[in-house]
Amino acid sequence: MKKNRKNNLSEITPESVFMMKRRNLLKLLGIGAAGIAVSSTAKADLFSWLTEDNKPTTPKSSRKELQFIQPEEYQSSLQLTHEDKVIGYNNFYEFGLNKSDPAKYAHTMKTEEWTLTIDGEVNRPLTLNLDDINHKFQLEERIYRMRCVEAWSMVIPWVGFPLASLLSLVEPNSRAKYVAFETRYAPQEMRGQDSRFIGGGLQYPYIEGLRLDEAMNPLTLLATGVYGKSLPNQNGAPIRLVVPWKYGFKGIKSIVKIRLTESIPPTTWNLSAPHEYGFYANVNPDVSHPRWSQATERFIGTGGLGQVTRQPTLLFNGYGDQVAHLYKDLDLRRNF
Numbered sequence: 001m002k003k004n005r006k007n008n009l010s011e012i013t014p015e016s017v018f019m020m021k022r023r024n025l026l027k028l029l030g031i032g033a034a035g036i037a038v039s040s041t042a043k044a045d046l047f048s049w050l051t052e053d054n055k056p057t058t059p060k061s062s063r064k065e066l067q068f069i070q071p072e073e074y075q076s077s078l079q080l081t082h083e084d085k086v087i088g089y090n091n092f093y094e095f096g097l098n099k100s101d102p103a104k105y106a107h108t109m110k111t112e113e114w115t116l117t118i119d120g121e122v123n124r125p126l127t128l129n130l131d132d133i134n135h136k137f138q139l140e141e142r143i144y145r146m147r148c149v150e151a152w153s154m155v156i157p158w159v160g161f162p163l164a165s166l167l168s169l170v171e172p173n174s175r176a177k178y179v180a181f182e183t184r185y186a187p188q189e190m191r192g193q194d195s196r197f198i199g200g201g202l203q204y205p206y207i208e209g210l211r212l213d214e215a216m217n218p219l220t221l222l223a224t225g226v227y228g229k230s231l232p233n234q235n236g237a238p239i240r241l242v243v244p245w246k247y248g249f250k251g252i253k254s255i256v257k258i259r260l261t262e263s264i265p266p267t268t269w270n271l272s273a274p275h276e277y278g279f280y281a282n283v284n285p286d287v288s289h290p291r292w293s294q295a296t297e298r299f300i301g302t303g304g305l306g307q308v309t310r311q312p313t314l315l316f317n318g319y320g321d322q323v324a325h326l327y328k329d330l331d332l333r334r335n336f
């Protein structure tokens with residue numbers, strides 16, 4: 001029991017550890033000798049997570065019931081992560097570094113009027129308004145495993161549509177090789193964009209990217225909902241990316257721009273720590289993060305200590321049959 005607790009504490013938010021290292025890394029490294037010597041923020045986060053003191057403040061009524069189909073191949077017999085965890089234990093650094101911050105603060109982001117522009121190397125640039133985002137595409141439910149680079153995982157029932165459906169509308173031209181994504185930038189609404197302290201020192205807006213063939217893969221989803229209802233802000237309303245064979249940070253939230261490009265686009269975590277976070281970020285148990293092993297993960301089921309189990313991490317997060325061919329000529333160790 002004690003050992004579990006220690007493990008959890010030492011693994012609390014590895015992505016943010018990079019950001020806080022000057023102040024707190026020594027303390028974190030002292031865990032072994034000094035017992036529970038972690039930053040007070042990490043402790044508070046763990047405490048709130050274990051005590052369920054992190055109930056999302058977004059009223060559930062603000063989430064609309066969605067209409068969607070349930071294709072057989074994307075249903076699953078895996079145990080789902082409880083909805084309270086999916087919408088209460090989040091990474092969205094625009095609202096703070098603690099797992100409970102997004103649920104607490106993301107309601108300040110305005111999503112009533114939203115435009116998503118798709119342009120760059122395409123024949124038919126397109127701007128979608130919120131109504132288009134919500135009604136232009138056939139929605140489907142897909143149950144996907146989600147593996148954060150911090151070595152925790154969930155199983156999440158997303159609702160959305162393939163990114164490929166949107167890309168086929170804009171018709172990428174022959175120069176298009178990559179797809180770049182950008183999150184909303186509104187420091188007045190997003191406290192972490194307004195303060196380097198709250199936002200972990202990342203550069204905002206948050207940006208991400210995929211190779212075009214990765215973007216066109218049938219697994220790659222633009223999600224507008226979760227658990228049958230529209231996304232709460234903390235999960236990236238009104239529209240976010242889900243790439244289930246990659247680490248969670250590739251799944252950029254609250255997207256306002258998609259641009260097709262000829263050259264590889266910069267990405268937020270790679271800019272902040274290039275030796276730790278690559279462009280590919282494919283889930284791979286054999287390629288360790290410089291500061292921790294990726295061989296296993298802590299599965300967050302219903303929450304609480306009894307429901308957190310450690311399990312082996314799978315190559316491509318278990319989606320190798322669908323995506324391994326994309327990387328057959330790539331050295332996955334160099335291209336991490």
Ligand SMILES: Nc1nc2c(c(=O)[nH]1)N[C@H]1C(S)=C(S)[C@@H](COP(=O)(O)O)O[C@H]1N2
Nearest residue numbers: 090091092093148183206248249251252253
């Ligand atoms: N804009 C933005 N998108 C983001 C992040 C972020 O901080 N900002 N965090 C990423 C990380 S590290 C993870 S693990 C997932 C978490 O998604 P979830 O909170 O819906 O589980 O979102 C990703 N998308």
Ligand SMILES: [Mo]
Nearest residue numbers: 148149248249
């Ligand atoms: Mo993550």
